[in-house]
Amino acid sequence: MIPSSVTRTPRWLAVPLLGAAVATPALAQEDPIKVGILHSLSGTMAISETVLKDTVEMLIEQQNADGGLLGRELEAVVVDPASDWPLFAEKARELLAQEEVDVIFGNWTSVSRKSVLPVVEELNGLLFYPVQYEGEESSENVFYTGAAPNQQAIPAVDYLMNNVGVERWVLAGTDYVYPRTTNKILEAYLKGHGVSDADIMVNYTPFGHSDWQNIVSEIKAFGSEGKKTAVVSTINGDANVPFYRELGNQGIDAADIPVVAFSVGEQELTGIDTAPLVGHLAAWNYFMSVDTDANYDFIDAWIEYTGDEMAVTNDPMEAHYIGFNMWTEAVRKAGTTEVDAVKDAIIGVSVPNLSGGYAAMMPNHHITKPVLIGEIQDNGQFSIVWETPSTVAGDAWSDYLEGSRDLISDWRKPMECGNYNVVKGSCGGSEAQEEATAEE
Amino acid sequence: MKIPPCLGRMLALCLLAWLPLAVSAQDDGGQPLLESLDAASYAQMGEAIEAIIESGDERSRGWLEALLGGKLQRHKETGRFVVVLENRGRDWPVADALTGEAFGEMSRRDLDRLGINNALRGQLQSALAVLDLHVPDTRDRREAARALLGDVDASLVEPLEAVISGEEDAEVRRLLEQGLAIHRLEQGSVEAVASLEGSLNSRVRAALNSAARSDDPALAEAASSALADIEQKMKLNRGLETLYFGLSLGSVLVLAAIGLAITFGVMGVINMAHGELIMLGAYTTWAMQQLLPGQPGLAMVLSIPAGFLVAALAGIAIERGVIQFLKGRPLETLLATFGVSLILQQLVRTVISPLNRTVVTPEWMSGSIMINEGLSLTLNRLYVLGFALVVFAGLMLVMRRTRLGLEVRAVTQNRAMARSMGIRATRVDIMTFALGSGVAGLAGVALSQLTNVGPNLGQNYIIDSFMVVVFGGVGNLWGTLVAGLSLGVINQVLEPWAGAVLAKILVLVFIILFIQKRPRGLFPQKGRAAEG
Incomplete structure (x- = not known):
């Protein structure tokens, strides 16, 4: 299987090039490495995903300016899945089967990733997924450069519990898989730390919810019981703007009831006047305000690339930056862009992140990240108030959920398994994975 | 290759050694105070803040405000303390x-x-609030006193008691006494x-709640009974609050639907692009603010006519370009306008x-007005509620009292007859559609204050708009108002x-059941209009 795919690709490419090779022998060396970009450029998710497409294009441009990769040019192949989940799968197939791209950078929502997953596995592609997600997944063909719950949610709750002294919790989220799974993990975690049922309020709202009056007023009432209260928000996308506006207008001060958000970054804050929100928190692995030279260089390059002096950078962009550099590093290490070789080579690769440290690819296809807690400032930026002393390795299977607690993922030989059950001592295959996801 | 970086470092060291000297030459005691702020831990910073307050330096207020806003910063090379005047972009004054x-x-x-x-x-x-207790403006003093509720500690008791005895305003005195009482x-x-x-x-309720859980039975009992009293009063408050929330959500629905009540209700055109006309109104507000930077209030007022015009022109373009060719073919109109x-x-x-x-959001539209301490109404929503009623009244006036309104009603009731009476039906069609679209633009101007201004803005309101119009009774403006609010x-x-x-689901189920019973909505059209 492996040798055949190694030889097949060059031979296929060599056929049309044979004629040209006579005239310009160097050309065979220069056929470009194709990089697929699978981000929505229209529809609901365009708001978040267009900047990621631009980021990858910028990284490709930079790489080409530095002489390309393995002496070859990189070429971006951009498709638009239009925020339509089944279309993601079709476009992924188009990228892998027709365009024959060597790697794909793409997806934002978990549901779009789940739709692409079988295609990437079937056609043996490489997918770099840059967004924080709910975990409970590990695929041989996917590299998760965003945060798993233990790299974002759990440290944030720890911070609130230990540094702020929060005793009462509101878990507010949008009604879909990421918030529901994350809140389930958090609820289990909080109860494990002696928080009683009465001190946890869970609230779900539909996508794009815009009328927050009642919920904010409820939160206010919930918070006036004399115990320090905090809101853990997994509210997604557009709904955040009216939510924060309502918070500001009803006068919920960060000093009284802080809100810590997992889906609100610099990008989302560009739509709001942040003056009434100063002090509310967000947990990420990168903030634009990180004070390192690598970050300032990245910001300068981004501003130059977009031509917008006010352009902002955010966490998923950094994830693509890390993912892209890891991939180029692995290709250099393997000496080829061939998928199986790159997959083996990338484990253990370590590249600088933008916050002054290093990110390493773990055997479970997740990476190590520092966790940062930032407070919103009046200029739409975050001021970092706390960070983990060292980087945290992403955990594919949560330690706080039944059914996923016993699973580990290790894609190195000889295990090569995404959901190895340490109790049963066997690789679960797709069955255990389904079982674990069914429990969501 | 190795020498230049070394040289560079030496130079930097030289600069470092030399520049602080230059700074301290003009120093006057402020420098060490700020120096102590640049501490390793937040606890040390807290002590440094105390020291600054105690120093009585007249610049301390400015420093504390800058620190609060994250604008007190230090130049990395020279160690000089600066206040950032504007912190957007890459280079800051x-x-x-x-x-x-x-x-x-x-x-x-x-x-x-210097992060906090x-x-x-x-x-x-609370430090700034204590300073604010001495300003001449009574409103500012009340604000400051309110901010101190729950933040009074032992060190503040004496100074506050002194302030109370010298304070003229009864409200400030009451608030400060409450603050002291919470501390006690x-x-x-x-x-x-x-x-x-x-x-x-x-904050008083929070303090009483934790007192009610205390180990001292006398205290716990007193606090519980005080709380029970407060709860009684709060009940009425909550009822009023829910009513206000409902009316405010209703006013948004009315605003979004009222334009549709004209184009769909009166004219009978199913316009799926109605939401996008709302979006255009919202974008006009944004564009206005870009044209008039620094004057969001004026821009807001000007966007009311501008939003109306932009959406009305877009409406005319849609009517002339698409809808006029599809008269009497509702399914095709639906599909074509969906494409638009x-x-x-x-x-x-x-x-x-x-x-x-x-x-x-302009200054005068943000925040809330306090009815009593447990009930405050958010201002932006209050304005939108008022605006919706004004737009509704204006529209009623146009339909009932103007020639256009008369002609619109004539054309929709009997097109052929109206034409034979000399009414130019095509012109009336254009004007009506422009009116409905323009009102959608007005809705957009208002919604820009409540929700996201983005390409998807319209999509979120189109279903709700149709729901309100159908529930209220097609062709009846009063129906739209009552349906939206209820x-x-x-x-x-x-x-x-x-x-x-x-x-949301329950409301939809309710509407489905209601439409089963009364297919023509709350206020069905009667007489000749019903046949049109």
Whole structure:
């Protein structure tokens, strides 16, 4: 299987090039490495995903300016899945089967990733997924450069519990898989730390919810019981703007009831006047305000690339930056862009992140990240108030959920398994994975 | 290759050694105070803040405010303290923190921010509030006294008592006494409960709640009975609050639907691009604010006519370009206008940006007005509620009292007869559609204050708009008003116990059942109009 795919690709490419090779022998060396970009450029998710497409294009441009990769040019192949989940799968197939791209950078929502997953596995592609997600997944063909719950949610709750002294919790989220799974993990975690049922309020709202009056007023009432209260928000996308506006207008001060958000970054804050929100928190692995030279260089390059002096950078962009550099590093290490070789080579690769440290690819296809807690400032930026002393390795299977607690993922030989059950001592295959996801 | 970096480092060292000397030459005691702020831990920073307050330096207020806003920063190379005047973009204008003298722009790279956290922010806010207790403006003093509720500690008791005895305003005195009472309550004083009785302030309630859980049975009992009293009063408050929330949500529905009540209700055109006309109104507000930077209030007022015009012109284009060719073919109209809506969305995405735009809320529209301490009405929603009623009244006036309104009614009731009476039916069609579209634009102007201004804005309102118009009775403006407001109230009454997702579903189920019973809505058209 492996040798055949190694030889097949060059031979296929060599056929049309044979004629040209006579005239310009160097050309065979220069056929470009194709990089697929699978981000929505229209529809609901365009708001978040267009900047990621631009980021990858910028990284490709930079790489080409530095002489390309393995002496070859990189070429971006951009498709638009239009925020339509089944279309993601079709476009992924188009990228892998027709365009024959060597790697794909793409997806934002978990549901779009789940739709692409079988295609990437079937056609043996490489997918770099840059967004924080709910975990409970590990695929041989996917590299998760965003945060798993233990790299974002759990440290944030720890911070609130230990540094702020929060005793009462509101878990507010949008009604879909990421918030529901994350809140389930958090609820289990909080109860494990002696928080009683009465001190946890869970609230779900539909996508794009815009009328927050009642919920904010409820939160206010919930918070006036004399115990320090905090809101853990997994509210997604557009709904955040009216939510924060309502918070500001009803006068919920960060000093009284802080809100810590997992889906609100610099990008989302560009739509709001942040003056009434100063002090509310967000947990990420990168903030634009990180004070390192690598970050300032990245910001300068981004501003130059977009031509917008006010352009902002955010966490998923950094994830693509890390993912892209890891991939180029692995290709250099393997000496080829061939998928199986790159997959083996990338484990253990370590590249600088933008916050002054290093990110390493773990055997479970997740990476190590520092966790940062930032407070919103009046200029739409975050001021970092706390960070983990060292980087945290992403955990594919949560330690706080039944059914996923016993699973580990290790894609190195000889295990090569995404959901190895340490109790049963066997690789679960797709069955255990389904079982674990069914429990969501 | 190795020598230059070394040289560079030496030079930097030299500069470092030399520049602080130059700074300290003009120093006057402020420098060490600021120096101590640049501490390793937040606890040390807290002590440094105390020291600054105690120093009585007249610049201390400016420093504390800058620190609170994250604008007190330090130049990395020279160690000089600066106040950032404007912190957007890459290069920031700065002023010297000690002398207040402005000296051009500095790169963000070269500055180190003195960061604070929420605990320090609380400390700074109460420190500033204590300073504010001495300002001449009574409103500011009340604000300051309110901010101190729950933040009074032992060190503040004496100074506050002194302030109370010298204070003329009764409200400020009352608030400060409550603040002191909360402090005494936290110390376990049972008498303090008496002075807190009946207060609806949430910090007072929080303090009483924790006192009710205390180990001292006398204190716990006193606090519980005071709380029970407060709860009684709160019940009425909550009822009023829910009603306000409902009316406010209802007014949004009415605004979104009222334009549709004209185009769909009166003219009978199913316009799926109605939501995008709302979006155009919202984008006009944004564009207006870009044209008039720094004057969001004026821009807001000007966008009312501008939003109307932009949406009305777009409406005319849609009517002339698409709808006129599809008269009497509702299914084709539906599909064609749906296409128009997608085109408009993508147009905005490509031309402006797929990202949401910031629409600034003018000063006079943000915050809330306090009815009593447990009930405050958010101002932006109050304005939208008023605006919806004004738009509705204006529209009623146009339909009932103007020639256009008369002609519109004539054409929709009997087109052939109206034409034979000399009414130019085509012109009336255009004017009516422009009117309905323009009102959608007005809705957009109002919605820009409540929700995201982005390409998807319209999509979120199109279903709700149709729902309101159908529920109210097609062709009846009063029906739209009543339907919008009542659906809003029903939704908000259901929400606290059913949750937002279920409340929405319940409202839809209710409408389906209602339409089964009364297919023509709340206020069906009667007489000749009904046949049109």
